[in-house]
Amino acid sequence: MKNKDTVLQFTDEEIVEKIVIEKNTILYATLYKRYESKVYNKCLAFVKNTNEAKELTQEVFLELFIKLHKYTGQSNFSTWLNAFTYKFCVNYLNKKRESMNGERSNNCNGNQPHLLIDVSDNSLFLMREEKLQKAMQYLSPEDKSILLLKYQDELTMNEVMALLNIDEHTFNIRLRRAKASIIEIYNRL
């Protein structure tokens, strides 16, 4: 085993490669330390309380260890992990909702009336931070994840499409719906 200082000098990508080959849990602890705060705080954006965020973070890191081989290096690891966390949170919340009231959250539905509203980025940036934070709590997990990837992580359309494995048409519909929804909720508050 390499000494601690050497491990700290490894890039994320080098560490991931070694974990995938060696299934080395000590290296995984290093990766955990680098990203615990990021993943935990992303989870907190999706669930309401810290206990649930804790559980969710624990599950994200377990799933990450199992699926780390799926990281192919097309984007940097940090970006890939963000999308991985969002996708996990969306699935978790959908399953939870399904078990609670037997229905899935709305996926892309071109017939929704608010899809007709095209919200500009300028209108989005007029929102006040505190009220936006509150409005985000009422947004569906799918809408939340695409807005966070686009506007918080500032990924390009191509990056989001690759990470979520969706085409341009789906991306545009989802983003348009998410923007319309957040404005609608924000204005109702």
Added chain:
Amino acid sequence: MKRENPFKKLGYPPKDVPTELKEKVMADVASAKLLMDMASLFTSNYKATMESLFKTKKNNNQ
């Protein structure tokens, strides 16, 4: 004038991660590793085992 992106400020300042979480995660990971190692005994070596079996058979036929 370019407006400031309010999404960038969401979740700031970041909350501290509960310290006990690392222990739980690493315990989960250790269990997962054990299961993966056990599974690999029956899957990844299967091909090599079958290959060696057929090689032996072929050699015996010669």
